[in-house]
Amino acid sequence: MALALYRKYRPATFAEVVGQEHVTEPLRTALSSGRINHAYLFSGPRGCGKTSSARIMARSLNCVEGPTPDPCGKCGPCLALAPEGPGSVDVTELDAASHGGVDDARELRDRAFYAPAESRYRVFIIDEAHMVTTQGFNALLKIVEEPPEHLIFIFATTEPEKVLPTIRSRTHHYPFRLIPPSAMRELLERNVAAEGMQVEPAVYPLVIRAGGGSARDTQSVLDQLLAGAGPEGVTYARAVSLLGVTDVALIDAMVDALSADDHKAVFSTVDQLSEAGHDPRRFATDLLDRLRDLILLRSVPDAASTGMVSAPEEELGRMIAQAERIQPGTLTRYAEIVHNGLLEMRGATAPRLLLELLCSRMLLPEVAGDEAAMLQRLERLERRVTAGPAQAGAPQAAAPAATPAPAAQQTAPATTAAPERTFERPSQRSAKPAEPTQPSAAAPPAEQPEPPKQPAAPAASAPPAQPEPKPAQAPAPVAGSSSEPGQLDAAALRQYWPQLLAAVRKLSRSTEAMLTNATVHSLDGNTVVLTHPAEPLARRLSEPRNADCIATALGQVVSGNWSVRCVHAGAVQNEAPAPAARQAPPAPARQAPPAKPQQNQQPEQRFQRPSASEQQRKPVPATTEPDIPLPPEPDDEEPYPDGPDSGGPVAAPAPDQTDPEAVAHKLLSDHLGARPID
Structure with missing residues (x-):
């Protein structure tokens, strides 16, 4: 039986831990200076190296040359605590998901007082520490607060807020993070080179995105692709079909149709998606990822070179062209519509119908409404105005000044007030009919x-x-x-x-x-x-x-x-x-008759x-x-x-x-x- 990649290539030293330099460097410094604490708390997402770092810590503490940040790998404790080693009697790894009760905690407390058999320290690694009950933590509280000199606790958890505060306050807390895509790709390339397999470069972004920043999950996906690879290695088409990722051609067709406001092409793409058997939810997720990449390419021109956007060269060229055709406000509005649609798709019985409704909202800005649609209209007006600002500004500035002139000329000869x-x-309608009847009789004072x-x-x-x-x-x-x-x-x-x-x-x-x-x-x-x-x-x-x-x-x-x-x-x-x-x-004013x-x-x-x-x-009747x-x-x-x-x-x-x-x-x-x- 072949060993899984995440076990086969598990790090053996802090230098081999990928993407956690903010944790490994302080730990290496503490081991070099001899400032070792009696309890540690490693927290972070799953598969990011918490348990592996706890084992490396125990190996570094019990090495013959230690405590040292770089174990020799030749002595008994180093060989016993290696990734494929049998383990040590002085290092106990406990899964709190199945041993988190008060009885397990009491048994662990009783065993903790015994001195180590062949090592320098007795180390207890408690994985999934948030699963320990409150009574179990209370049973361990006293020994964690004042342990013997040979005892060290290492708690590993994905939810540190659920650890009892009195326990958490007595530990050194080191938060682990998700591994960035650049570091993850280097890790995958080393694993592929060690396995002697061929993998197309376009496959790595798919694997990294499927892993979600977890080294264990990403290596498991790569292990699955390598197991099903043919003589030509892992191809992009095989990876797309096996991982269930939407074909990039469908994503490109949808984005091009939206940028051209082509209704027929948009709904034809949805039909092709259904005919190919793709999940509409996964298509919406991949489309949202593409919109995110386009927003970054539009806002940050060097996003591709700095690693903010990861894609093959030929696909990156198409994405840059797409980002230039769509305005940032429109891209943002599309992303908001797709994101809200993904929330509506949870548990939906007709996901294709919801996907078509999302497309109709993106095609009709007036239906979307709110500030996003107004921003898109303003961008369209800006494109029209920038075509000829000088010609458009001249008549606009002259029109307001020209309108008051005739009014002033007409009203000036009337009266002085x-x-x-x-x-x-x-x-003028009542005054003009009287003027032609008396063109020369304007002199009589009675009519003045x-x-x-x-x-x-x-x-x-x-x-x-x-x-x-x-x-x-x-x-x-x-x-x-x-x-x-x-x-x-x-x-x-x-x-x-x-x-x-x-x-x-x-x-x-x-x-x-x-x-x-x-x-x-x-x-x-x-x-x-x-x-x-x-x-x-x-x-x-x-x-x-x-x-x-x-x-x-x-x-x-x-x-x-x-x-x-x-x-x-x-x-x-x-x-x-x-x-x-x-x-x-x-005189004329008194002529009332x-x-x-x-x-x-x-x-x-x-x-x-x-x-x-x-x-x-309303008109009032004559009788009221x-x-x-x-x-x-x-x-x-x-x-x-x-x-x-x-x-x-x-x-x-x-x-x-x-x-x-x-x-x-x-x-x-x-x-x-x-x-x-x-």
């Missing part, structure tokens, strides 16, 4: 005060004028515009309203909800005045938290430092006629205010009189000392609204519609 000229533009009165209705009906700027071609890259507060007016700022709402939504959804029916009223330097048909919401928007949020979003949209305040639309309606009356000449027909036209414009609030309340908004009381019409932010009007009503008959006429017109009432 800034709030009134900004509302000339929404009311009429244009200043008409903006009062659009001022109150500011919310209905909000949809007009939306179809306007506002510049798309608003965040890059460099508009200063002095270069914008209210009409130009309204064109940025959709972008402003989107920016506010990112900062505060509640503030964005309250801005639904608001609109820009005027600009006073760097202060933006907003109007809202609902007085409570106007007060809420004027609070520092909401005002600062809107100002911050406005700075992101058009740049600059801004301050924002919001007033009630009714207050703006009352204060709009006041400056017109002050600006108009005294010619303005009588304008009262019939005024309800047509004021009808826009209730229509803007139709989205918030209590729902008609009442005019303000005379006591409430006086200006508030704190200004419009205090929640009330700031100016007295227009002279034509003091007449009760006119007020009733307006209320009925607002309620029944825009029809003139005689």
Whole structure:
């Protein structure tokens, strides 16, 4: 019967232990200096050399030339404790998995007091020490704490946290680790050379990956391949079929199809996988390993030369080409989807179906959602922008500066007051029909005060004028515009309203909800005045938290430092006629009789205010009189000392609204519609 490789090539000295230099070097130093402790604890994953190191420690302690880090290998203790030796009566190796009870511990304690028969030290190696019961550890506690001078304990375990803390605190703890792939490959090549066999270089990564960093498991896999090798040695095809590893051609086909966004090729690869009899779970695991290698090759260009990615030369070239075609964000998203899918595949009755669902998620970024899909979209936009950044940036920067110019040219000749000229533009539909009928009759003074009165209705009906700027071609890259507060007016700022709402939504959804029916009223330097048909919401928007949020979003949209305040639309309606009356000449202002027909036209414009609030309340039947908004009381019409932010009007009503008959006429017109009432 052939001896297993992990037993045949078991290390006999600390110098032969592979990948555990952080443990072997301190132990060699301690043996050289003679600073030997009475108890040691070796912990680490299975097959990494814990028990072998414990035997080497016992051999080094009992060597005739010892204690020494390099046993001679010729004396009796060295030959007895060799990897293939018969063993020594003074070295007891106990498996705690089957002898971890309190009775076994008491027997071991009684034997420990006897002096060694032919060696220097009596050594007890307790393997799988975490399996010793609490009562067993308590039985050994006293002797482990104060052992005889000839007694040394060595505990080996894969779970050191399960060892009794009172025992663990009395030992020197040496943690072992998994063996790195580079050191493991050197070990395998030495074993193959000693066996005189031929192994293809592409087989070593498969064996190392199957071993998982354990020297014993890796050597067992290699031993299996060597046992089934033919005259040509261990080939890659034989290793793939025997280990159940997915063929690299299928992995390459899947990655190439994903990079090309070829749906047909992706699902054809899954079909070929099933026809070949491969396990979908193993395919998903191997695909995740490939994605990991591609991420490293994409992030670290020299990952292959430094050993971070281990693959044959021809396969490494294909992997580098694949990593260049797929962006890092996309690779990360693919890896997350496959990883989550592997968790779902545990215990699944239809693993192929789950694998196909994973492929569909990788092919459809919008289905995956979350930040990974957004990152992939941003990468696609970056590839488009980098194609021509200079050509794409010129029109974007010129568009915001070109839009305010026509608005300024149209509003400049209207009036001298800034709030009134900004509302000339929404009311052009009612003003333009009157201009052709009197092209040469602009001189009569009786008609001069009429244009200043008409903006009062659009001022109150500011919310209905909000949809007009939306179809306007506002510049798309608003965040890059460099508009200063002095270069914008209210009409130009309204064109940025959709972008402003989107920016506010990112900062505060509640503030964005309250801005639904608001609109820009005027600009006073760097202060933006907003109007809202609902007085409570106007007060809420004027609070520092909401005002600062809107100002911050406005700075992101058009740049600059801004301050924002919001007033009630009714207050703006009352204060709009006041400056017109002050600006108009005294004589034409007293000509009230010619303005009588304008009262019939005024309800047509004021009808826009209730229509803007139709989205918030349903039309009230004509019979429900209590729902008609009442005019303000005379006591409430006086200006508030704190200004419009205090929640009330700031100016007295227009002279034509003091007449009760006119007020009733307006209320009925607002309620029944825009029809003139005689």
